Amino acid sequence: SQTIHQWPATLVQPVxxxxxxxxxxxxxxxxxxxxxxxxAGRGLQLLFYSVGIGQISSEVPxxxxxxxxQDRQFILSSKKLLLSDSGFYLCAWxxxxxxxxxxxxxxxxxV
Amino acid sequence: xxEVEQDPGPLSVPEGAIVSLNCTYSNSxxxxxxxxxxxxxxxxxxxxxxxxxxxxxDGRFTAQVDKSSxxxxxxxRDSQPSDSATYLCAxxxxxxxxxxxxxxxxxxxxxx
Numbered sequence: 001s002q003t004i005h006q007w008p009a010t011l012v013q014p015v016x017x018x019x020x021x022x023x024x025x026x027x028x029x030x031x032x033x034x035x036x037x038x039x040a041g042r043g044l045q046l047l048f049y050s051v052g053i054g055q056i057s058s059e060v061p062x063x064x065x066x067x068x069x070q071d072r073q074f075i076l077s078s079k080k081l082l083l084s085d086s087g088f089y090l091c092a093w094x095x096x097x098x099x100x101x102x103x104x105x106x107x108x109x110x111v
Numbered sequence: 112x113x114e115v116e117q118d119p120g121p122l123s124v125p126e127g128a129i130v131s132l133n134c135t136y137s138n139s140x141x142x143x144x145x146x147x148x149x150x151x152x153x154x155x156x157x158x159x160x161x162x163x164x165x166x167x168x169d170g171r172f173t174a175q176v177d178k179s180s181x182x183x184x185x186x187x188r189d190s191q192p193s194d195s196a197t198y199l200c201a202x203x204x205x206x207x208x209x210x211x212x213x214x215x216x217x218x219x220x221x222x223x
Contacts, residue, residue, distance in 0.1 A: 043213055104154050
Protein backbone atom coordinates (compact mmCIF):
# COMPACT_ATOMS: atom_id res chain seq x y z
CA SER A 1 0.00 0.00 0.00
CA GLN A 2 1.01 3.56 -0.54
CA THR A 3 2.17 5.70 2.34
CA ILE A 4 3.42 9.23 2.62
CA HIS A 5 5.85 10.46 5.23
CA GLN A 6 6.36 14.04 6.21
CA TRP A 7 8.62 15.52 8.86
CA PRO A 8 9.14 17.19 11.18
CA ALA A 9 5.70 17.42 12.77
CA THR A 10 6.39 20.71 14.51
CA LEU A 11 8.99 23.37 13.89
CA VAL A 12 9.74 26.73 15.51
CA GLN A 13 12.18 28.84 13.56
CA PRO A 14 13.45 32.42 13.93
CA VAL A 15 12.86 35.00 11.23
CA UNK A 16 15.65 34.91 8.66
CA UNK A 17 16.59 31.29 9.26
CA UNK A 18 16.53 28.64 6.51
CA UNK A 19 13.88 25.95 6.15
CA UNK A 20 13.84 22.43 4.79
CA UNK A 21 10.77 20.19 4.96
CA UNK A 22 10.91 16.74 3.49
CA UNK A 23 8.23 14.45 2.12
CA UNK A 24 8.67 10.91 0.85
CA UNK A 25 6.21 8.49 -0.69
CA UNK A 26 6.34 4.70 -0.57
CA UNK A 27 4.56 2.07 -2.58
CA UNK A 28 4.12 3.99 -5.82
CA UNK A 29 6.21 5.27 -8.69
CA UNK A 30 6.16 8.54 -10.59
CA UNK A 31 3.55 10.14 -8.33
CA UNK A 32 2.28 13.67 -8.73
CA UNK A 33 3.43 15.48 -5.60
CA UNK A 34 2.08 18.65 -4.04
CA UNK A 35 2.96 21.12 -1.29
CA UNK A 36 0.08 22.97 0.34
CA UNK A 37 -0.01 25.54 3.10
CA UNK A 38 -3.00 25.86 5.37
CA UNK A 39 -3.38 29.10 7.30
CA ALA A 40 -6.23 29.88 9.66
CA GLY A 41 -9.22 31.24 7.79
CA ARG A 42 -7.54 30.87 4.42
CA GLY A 43 -8.00 27.24 3.54
CA LEU A 44 -5.54 25.13 1.60
CA GLN A 45 -3.22 27.07 -0.68
CA LEU A 46 -1.33 25.14 -3.36
CA LEU A 47 2.32 26.18 -3.30
CA PHE A 48 4.09 23.78 -5.65
CA TYR A 49 3.40 20.65 -7.61
CA SER A 50 5.61 18.21 -9.44
CA VAL A 51 4.83 15.62 -12.09
CA GLY A 52 8.35 14.17 -12.20
CA ILE A 53 11.97 14.43 -11.09
CA GLY A 54 13.24 17.97 -11.47
CA GLN A 55 9.85 19.23 -12.69
CA ILE A 56 8.45 21.87 -10.36
CA SER A 57 5.56 24.23 -10.96
CA SER A 58 5.00 27.18 -8.67
CA GLU A 59 1.50 28.39 -8.06
CA VAL A 60 2.13 31.58 -6.12
CA PRO A 61 5.12 33.95 -5.85
CA UNK A 62 6.61 33.57 -2.40
CA UNK A 63 9.63 33.15 -0.23
CA UNK A 64 9.69 29.39 -0.76
CA UNK A 65 11.10 26.96 -3.28
CA UNK A 66 10.65 23.26 -3.93
CA UNK A 67 12.81 20.49 -5.34
CA UNK A 68 12.29 16.91 -6.35
CA UNK A 69 15.69 15.21 -6.35
CA GLN A 70 14.26 11.69 -6.49
CA ASP A 71 11.06 10.18 -7.84
CA ARG A 72 9.44 9.82 -4.43
CA GLN A 73 11.04 12.72 -2.56
CA PHE A 74 9.73 16.28 -2.46
CA ILE A 75 11.44 19.04 -0.50
CA LEU A 76 10.18 22.47 0.47
CA SER A 77 12.82 25.07 1.27
CA SER A 78 13.42 28.67 2.14
CA LYS A 79 16.65 30.60 2.44
CA LYS A 80 15.23 33.18 4.85
CA LEU A 81 11.95 32.68 6.65
CA LEU A 82 9.45 35.48 7.13
CA LEU A 83 6.80 35.75 9.83
CA SER A 84 4.19 35.29 7.13
CA ASP A 85 5.60 31.83 6.35
CA SER A 86 4.03 30.46 9.52
CA GLY A 87 1.36 27.86 8.87
CA PHE A 88 0.54 24.20 8.51
CA TYR A 89 2.41 22.66 5.58
CA LEU A 90 1.02 19.58 3.93
CA CYS A 91 2.57 17.29 1.37
CA ALA A 92 0.28 15.21 -0.81
CA TRP A 93 0.50 12.73 -3.62
CA UNK A 94 -2.12 12.07 -6.22
CA UNK A 95 -2.16 9.66 -9.07
CA UNK A 96 -5.72 8.58 -9.49
CA UNK A 97 -8.87 10.28 -10.65
CA UNK A 98 -9.98 11.20 -7.19
CA UNK A 99 -8.10 13.23 -4.74
CA UNK A 100 -4.91 13.11 -2.85
CA UNK A 101 -3.35 11.29 0.02
CA UNK A 102 -2.00 13.83 2.46
CA UNK A 103 0.88 13.56 4.87
CA UNK A 104 0.43 14.33 8.54
CA UNK A 105 1.66 17.90 8.11
CA UNK A 106 4.30 20.19 9.62
CA UNK A 107 3.22 23.02 11.85
CA UNK A 108 5.73 25.84 11.29
CA UNK A 109 5.89 28.82 13.59
CA UNK A 110 8.26 31.61 12.63
CA VAL A 111 9.18 33.79 15.60
CA UNK B 112 -15.56 35.62 -7.16
CA UNK B 113 -13.66 32.75 -5.59
CA GLU B 114 -13.68 29.48 -7.50
CA VAL B 115 -15.01 27.52 -4.53
CA GLU B 116 -17.06 28.98 -1.68
CA GLN B 117 -17.68 27.13 1.57
CA ASP B 118 -19.26 28.45 4.73
CA PRO B 119 -16.57 28.16 7.42
CA GLY B 120 -19.10 27.76 10.24
CA PRO B 121 -18.51 26.83 12.98
CA LEU B 122 -21.42 24.42 13.01
CA SER B 123 -22.48 22.84 16.30
CA VAL B 124 -25.11 20.08 16.44
CA PRO B 125 -26.33 17.55 19.00
CA GLU B 126 -25.44 13.90 18.63
CA GLY B 127 -27.81 12.11 16.27
CA ALA B 128 -28.60 15.19 14.18
CA ILE B 129 -28.50 15.29 10.40
CA VAL B 130 -25.72 17.56 9.20
CA SER B 131 -25.68 19.33 5.85
CA LEU B 132 -22.44 20.80 4.52
CA ASN B 133 -22.32 22.71 1.26
CA CYS B 134 -20.06 24.29 -1.32
CA THR B 135 -20.72 26.37 -4.38
CA TYR B 136 -18.35 26.84 -7.26
CA SER B 137 -18.01 29.02 -10.32
CA ASN B 138 -15.92 26.94 -12.75
CA SER B 139 -18.26 24.89 -14.93
CA UNK B 140 -15.29 22.75 -16.03
CA UNK B 141 -15.11 21.00 -12.64
CA UNK B 142 -16.04 17.36 -13.08
CA UNK B 143 -14.66 15.51 -10.05
CA UNK B 144 -15.88 16.39 -6.59
CA UNK B 145 -14.52 15.29 -3.25
CA UNK B 146 -15.05 15.75 0.45
CA UNK B 147 -12.18 15.59 2.90
CA UNK B 148 -12.32 15.30 6.66
CA UNK B 149 -9.58 16.89 8.73
CA UNK B 150 -9.16 16.30 12.43
CA UNK B 151 -7.35 18.91 14.46
CA UNK B 152 -3.60 19.04 13.73
CA UNK B 153 -3.85 16.22 11.18
CA UNK B 154 -3.72 16.06 7.40
CA UNK B 155 -7.02 15.85 5.49
CA UNK B 156 -8.30 12.41 4.57
CA UNK B 157 -10.50 11.59 1.61
CA UNK B 158 -14.06 10.88 2.74
CA UNK B 159 -16.23 10.79 -0.37
CA UNK B 160 -15.87 11.39 -4.07
CA UNK B 161 -18.28 11.72 -6.98
CA UNK B 162 -18.04 12.27 -10.68
CA UNK B 163 -20.32 14.79 -12.39
CA UNK B 164 -23.88 15.14 -11.08
CA UNK B 165 -25.71 12.72 -8.86
CA UNK B 166 -25.70 11.16 -5.43
CA UNK B 167 -23.36 8.76 -3.72
CA UNK B 168 -23.98 7.08 -0.40
CA ASP B 169 -21.48 5.46 1.94
CA GLY B 170 -22.83 4.43 5.31
CA ARG B 171 -23.99 7.52 7.15
CA PHE B 172 -22.55 9.84 4.51
CA THR B 173 -24.21 11.02 1.30
CA ALA B 174 -22.55 13.27 -1.27
CA GLN B 175 -24.65 15.17 -3.80
CA VAL B 176 -23.57 17.12 -6.84
CA ASP B 177 -25.82 19.47 -8.81
CA LYS B 178 -23.76 20.73 -11.71
CA SER B 179 -26.59 22.83 -13.11
CA SER B 180 -26.57 24.87 -9.90
CA UNK B 181 -22.83 24.49 -9.31
CA UNK B 182 -23.60 23.21 -5.83
CA UNK B 183 -22.34 20.21 -3.89
CA UNK B 184 -23.43 18.86 -0.53
CA UNK B 185 -22.37 16.36 2.08
CA UNK B 186 -25.00 14.93 4.43
CA UNK B 187 -24.13 13.13 7.62
CA ARG B 188 -26.91 11.09 9.22
CA ASP B 189 -26.98 10.12 12.88
CA SER B 190 -23.98 12.33 13.57
CA GLN B 191 -21.52 11.17 16.21
CA PRO B 192 -19.02 13.07 18.39
CA SER B 193 -16.29 11.34 16.36
CA ASP B 194 -17.56 13.25 13.31
CA SER B 195 -16.31 16.48 14.89
CA ALA B 196 -13.75 17.79 12.42
CA THR B 197 -13.25 20.28 9.63
CA TYR B 198 -14.84 19.21 6.34
CA LEU B 199 -13.32 20.49 3.11
CA CYS B 200 -14.84 20.23 -0.31
CA ALA B 201 -12.50 19.87 -3.26
CA UNK B 202 -12.91 19.63 -6.99
CA UNK B 203 -10.97 19.43 -10.22
CA UNK B 204 -11.41 19.59 -13.95
CA UNK B 205 -11.17 16.54 -16.17
CA UNK B 206 -8.15 15.24 -18.04
CA UNK B 207 -4.71 14.56 -16.64
CA UNK B 208 -4.49 17.72 -14.55
CA UNK B 209 -4.92 16.45 -11.03
CA UNK B 210 -4.72 19.80 -9.28
CA UNK B 211 -7.50 20.21 -6.75
CA UNK B 212 -9.23 23.42 -5.75
CA UNK B 213 -10.37 23.38 -2.13
CA UNK B 214 -13.01 25.19 -0.17
CA UNK B 215 -11.88 26.80 3.09
CA UNK B 216 -13.53 24.10 5.17
CA UNK B 217 -16.40 23.98 7.65
CA UNK B 218 -15.67 23.26 11.31
CA UNK B 219 -18.24 20.82 12.69
CA UNK B 220 -18.73 19.96 16.36
CA UNK B 221 -21.11 17.17 17.36
CA UNK B 222 -22.03 17.45 21.02
CA UNK B 223 -22.78 14.29 23.03
